[in-house]
Amino acid sequence: MGVLRCCLLALLAVHAAALTLQSPRVTVTGPDAAQLFSDSLSVDGPPPTLTLGPDDALKLTFQVVESEGGKGVQPHQAFLRFYDETTGEEGIQPVRVTPGGKAKFELNMSKPPASLPPSSTAPLKVSLLLGSFTHAPAKYTLFDLHVPPSQPAPAHPDEPSFHALPEIQHTFRPEPVLPPRPVSATFAGLVLAPWALLLGLWSQIGPRVPRLFSPHILPFVASLAAFEGLLFWYWVDLRLGEVLLYGGVLSLVTALTGKQALSTIGEWRTGKK
Missing domain, CATH: 2.60.40.1940 (Immunoglobulin-like)
Structure with missing residues (x-):
């Protein structure tokens, strides 16, 4: 202790x-x-x-x-x-x-x-x-x-770039207005006119309508329907460049299938088929 x-x-x-x-x-x-x-x-x-x-x-x-x-x-x-x-x-x-x-x-x-x-x-x-x-x-x-007072710090050449800039005032465009109904109806009729012409031609074929679903005709009809779907897709989501790209590929398919369809219809008229 x-x-x-x-x-x-x-x-x-x-x-x-x-x-x-x-x-x-x-x-x-x-x-x-x-x-x-x-x-x-x-x-x-x-x-x-x-x-x-x-x-x-x-x-x-x-x-x-x-x-x-x-x-x-x-x-x-x-x-x-x-x-x-x-x-x-x-x-x-x-x-x-x-x-x-x-x-x-x-x-x-x-x-x-x-x-x-x-x-x-x-x-x-x-x-x-x-x-x-x-x-x-x-x-x-x-x-x-x-002690002597401190001298102010030298200004950096980029110092003005860090100042607050004036507030950006956005000017928004007015909301788009719908065209008059007669104008809309006119252009809608122009879009549907090819299909009306196609249906008119189908009505003249008569009993040979089932032949339109043959393997030689159906691809051409499907390519035309694909063109209509492409235009609708462009209206909803696509951009112009994408439409031109997809449309160029689709036009090739339509031209080939259309040539095959015309050849088949010519054979029908001459009675070869």
């Missing part, structure tokens, strides 16, 4: 240990490497406000130590957070920390990192986030940073 209690107490003591910063310092240099600002940071006092020009550079150094004993610690995660309160934009930049807890971060405005959020005239709130499996997490507000 005594050993277990000592282990638990030691574990609680380790988890209770907090991380803090030792000797945090920030330096700002100009384009000619001239030192514009250099001072130590206080993690407890109000954060200072720094300003960077387009060609200025910032250097931040610190050491992560335990609050008790001052031993250098390498946290499992260390990030700098740049946050713009006016726009809500933020950027996270990882910071490399040595096993002894020492860290260095450099920000060059001539080549800003991609993690830097789009900036405005408002300052960026810069804070340090530390995470560890054996210590309590820590967050320290370092300073407020004024």
